[in-house]
Amino acid sequence: MSRVVKLAVIPGDGIGREVIAEAERVLDAVTAGSEVTFEKTPFSLGADRYLATGDTLTDEDLDAIRAHDAILLGAVGGTPGDERLKDANIERGLLLKLRFELDHYVNLRPSKLFPGASGPLADPGEIDFVVVREGTEGPYVGNGGAIRKGTPHEVANETSVNTAFGVERVVRYAFDLAERRRQKLTLVHKTNVLVHAGAIWKRIVDQVASEHPDVSVDYLHVDAATIFLVTDPARFDVIVTDNLFGDILTDLAGAVTGGIGLAASGNINPDGAFPSMFEPVHGSAPDIAGQQKADPTAAILSVALLLDHLGLHDEAARVQRAVEADIASRDGARTTVETGDAIIARLQA
Amino acid sequence: MSRVVKLAVIPGDGIGREVIAEAERVLDAVTAGSEVTFEKTPFSLGADRYLATGDTLTDEDLDAIRAHDAILLGAVGGTPGDERLKDANIERGLLLKLRFELDHYVNLRPSKLFPGASGPLADPGEIDFVVVREGTEGPYVGNGGAIRKGTPHEVANETSVNTAFGVERVVRYAFDLAERRRQKLTLVHKTNVLVHAGAIWKRIVDQVASEHPDVSVDYLHVDAATIFLVTDPARFDVIVTDNLFGDILTDLAGAVTGGIGLAASGNINPDGAFPSMFEPVHGSAPDIAGQQKADPTAAILSVALLLDHLGLHDEAARVQRAVEADIASRDGARTTVETGDAIIARLQA
Numbered sequence: 135m136s137r138v139v140k141l142a143v144i145p146g147d148g149i150g151r152e153v154i155a156e157a158e159r160v161l162d163a164v165t166a167g168s169e170v171t172f173e174k175t176p177f178s179l180g181a182d183r184y185l186a187t188g189d190t191l192t193d194e195d196l197d198a199i200r201a202h203d204a205i206l207l208g209a210v211g212g213t214p215g216d217e218r219l220k221d222a223n224i225e226r227g228l229l230l231k232l233r234f235e236l237d238h239y240v241n242l243r244p245s246k247l248f249p250g251a252s253g254p255l256a257d258p259g260e261i262d263f264v265v266v267r268e269g270t271e272g273p274y275v276g277n278g279g280a281i282r283k284g285t286p287h288e289v290a291n292e293t294s295v296n297t298a299f300g301v302e303r304v305v306r307y308a309f310d311l312a313e314r315r316r317q318k319l320t321l322v323h324k325t326n327v328l329v330h331a332g333a334i335w336k337r338i339v340d341q342v343a344s345e346h347p348d349v350s351v352d353y354l355h356v357d358a359a360t361i362f363l364v365t366d367p368a369r370f371d372v373i374v375t376d377n378l379f380g381d382i383l384t385d386l387a388g389a390v391t392g393g394i395g396l397a398a399s400g401n402i403n404p405d406g407a408f409p410s411m412f413e414p415v416h417g418s419a420p421d422i423a424g425q426q427k428a429d430p431t432a433a434i435l436s437v438a439l440l441l442d443h444l445g446l447h448d449e450a451a452r453v454q455r456a457v458e459a460d461i462a463s464r465d466g467a468r469t470t471v472e473t474g475d476a477i478i479a480r481l482q483a
Numbered sequence: 484m485s486r487v488v489k490l491a492v493i494p495g496d497g498i499g500r501e502v503i504a505e506a507e508r509v510l511d512a513v514t515a516g517s518e519v520t521f522e523k524t525p526f527s528l529g530a531d532r533y534l535a536t537g538d539t540l541t542d543e544d545l546d547a548i549r550a551h552d553a554i555l556l557g558a559v560g561g562t563p564g565d566e567r568l569k570d571a572n573i574e575r576g577l578l579l580k581l582r583f584e585l586d587h588y589v590n591l592r593p594s595k596l597f598p599g600a601s602g603p604l605a606d607p608g609e610i611d612f613v614v615v616r617e618g619t620e621g622p623y624v625g626n627g628g629a630i631r632k633g634t635p636h637e638v639a640n641e642t643s644v645n646t647a648f649g650v651e652r653v654v655r656y657a658f659d660l661a662e663r664r665r666q667k668l669t670l671v672h673k674t675n676v677l678v679h680a681g682a683i684w685k686r687i688v689d690q691v692a693s694e695h696p697d698v699s700v701d702y703l704h705v706d707a708a709t710i711f712l713v714t715d716p717a718r719f720d721v722i723v724t725d726n727l728f729g730d731i732l733t734d735l736a737g738a739v740t741g742g743i744g745l746a747a748s749g750n751i752n753p754d755g756a757f758p759s760m761f762e763p764v765h766g767s768a769p770d771i772a773g774q775q776k777a778d779p780t781a782a783i784l785s786v787a788l789l790l791d792h793l794g795l796h797d798e799a800a801r802v803q804r805a806v807e808a809d810i811a812s813r814d815g816a817r818t819t820v821e822t823g824d825a826i827i828a829r830l831q832a
């Protein structure tokens with residue numbers, strides 16, 4: 135029974151294009167000769183498109199993307215300080231707009247210290263956890279504004295919006311994931327200070343916890359969580375947290391597991407109402423773009439998450455194993471393409 | 484010319500009492516025979532006081548504290564999960580109330596990897612920076628609320644409030660500090676996402692920067708800043724940031740410089756309108772309280788910050804040197820009192 139998956143591909147800016155090229159090659163390699171075919175549509179979106187046309191993400195773009203089964207994204211964003219981008223906010227207008235419009239309420243970010251990978255910690259222990267970051271609300275909603283802007287009397291407010299609907303669905307996802315892993319869930323927030331936002335998270339985690347007696351539940355303030363990420367990251371299994379804390383924790387987690395060149399992520403709509411989107415955690419790194427210096431591993435691991443999400447578990451496992459085997463034997467600098475080649479060679483071995 | 488300093492001492496809960504006992508002994512030792520006398524008034528505040536009386540911080544407490552020249556605080560907070568504290572929020576009702584009521588708009592948190600101290604990083608480099616954390620606004624204001632509380636339709640909002648007045652004064656303090664240090668200032672925020680709060684910080688830093696052509700100014704998103712804190716902490720000199728990001732960064736910074744057992748802080752009202760407050764960054768750690776296991780170094784380094792703030796620079800430098808000498812020669816476990824003894828011995832050598 136053959137299956138066609140319609141995949142929207144958004145290479146984006148900077149190194150996004152280089153790493154997505156390798157991710158696509160890996161995807162082709164792992165599905166070659168199988169019953170599933172990926173029908174890929176490239177979308178030119180990002181800072182370069184904005185500079186060329188003035189558009190960030192049009193309604194037509196969004197409609198076209200929506201008509202796909204899934205999305206593979208590289209990275210978006212121009213050179214910091216580029217005057218021509220002064221009024222553009224590619225992150226909000228493109229990346230966050232996709233996450234919000236496509237209701238990607240689970241931002242799934244696995245953190246694993248692969249054998250052979252080395253991070254900044256002297257004695258990291260076994261790191262293997264997943265951050266389930268809420269993706270559609272919290273401090274990321276963009277609600278707020280300023281009065282008396284630009285004057286000495288300016289007041290600028292930024293509001294975090296947290297709904298029972300939004301918190302509960304992501305918390306449920308996290309508990310289900312914990313059930314399938316090591317049955318440990320840590321809520322990270324700052325309930326002692328952010329009393330309003332914190333209370334709803336705490337209440338809902340407590341409530342859903344009562345339906346999961348097998349899962350041991352822990353709570354950490356975000357500041358303490360960053361300490362444990364560098365002193366005892368092995369303690370974590372599943373972390374569930376809000377959009378902003380998840381952003382911070384996953385960059386730090388990426389660093390301690392060998393750098394964000396290895397960190398993959400999925401922006402998932404578990405209901406299947408909209409296509410989910412898979413992307414490396416890293417940015418577009420314009421400073422090294424076009425030089426074949428970028429590590430495509432995070433993009434390739436994002437392909438594994440994509441395959442898993444589509445139910446192609448064997449293919450996902452093959453990509454994952456190929457990457458792990460490659461990481462275990464890396465030494466010396468390689469170009470982006472060379473890393474792609476090496477992983478494809480493992481896949482075909 | 485003799486001078487009397489009226490010092491309010493709030494040992495607080497848990498290990499707060501043990502570490503403050505050592506801090507007081509060091510203060511006595513460094514001022515013995517000098518022209519300055521510290522007149523100390525102990526205040527019984529914290530979870531234990533709340534459990535005994537139901538009070539957190541009364542107006543009378545606050546008035547009495549206000550009548551002092553400075554405050555030394557240990558740590559406050561009861562045992563997590565203690566049902567009797569369910570409705571108390573000691574952090575907001577006591578610690579944050581002091582910071583807000585006494586207009587501690589500069590939360591000063593130096594991070595230094597002392598020779599002999601070891602943290603979790605394999606190759607930390609020379610770490611020596613100061614975080615200037617805003618202390619009286621941002622996401623810490625407590626503004627917000629919930630509707631339909633406890634129902635599936637709950638919406639809980641939490642608003643970060645940022646004023647030009649509040650941001651400018653702390654940014655000016657940070658630039659002045661950078662002038663006296665290595666002339667490097669890094670603003671940490673999340674301007675691409677928190678566009679309203681981010682814009683006011685960015686605008687004011689740019690504006691004050693133009694008055695400090697000698698200071699090189701850098702900007703990092705908070706997520707990227709956590710990466711650099713573990714991969715290249717030597718790059719930082721002065722970090723200026725908001726209340727919440729400062730909270731997160733300084734716990735992480737404490738961890739990478741050998742643990743928050745060494746991290747001191749000052750809650751400063753630079754205008755001198757209210758007494759400034761000095762406290763270790765660590766919490767009350769009820770799990771090890773009363774066992775003489777706590778490291779009093781952070782509390783003792785907070786005494787050095789206190790002395791500096793009062794213009795007693797020689798005394799401050801002596802405490803600092805004694806601590807550094809002690810850290811350089813530590814080995815094996817010591818009791819809280821033994822560490823106090825060792826530092827006092829260095830001081831008197």
Ligand SMILES: CC(C)[C@H](C(=O)O)[C@@H](O)C(=O)O
Pocket residue numbers: 225226229230381415675676706
């Ligand atoms: C680029 C930015 C908007 C984004 C975020 O903050 O979510 C990025 O940091 C990430 O973690 O995917």
Ligand SMILES: CC(C)[C@H](C(=O)O)[C@@H](O)C(=O)O
Pocket residue numbers: 326327357574575578579730764
């Ligand atoms: C206890 C808590 C309110 C406090 C804070 O968040 O400021 C603490 O974490 C700190 O950093 O001093």
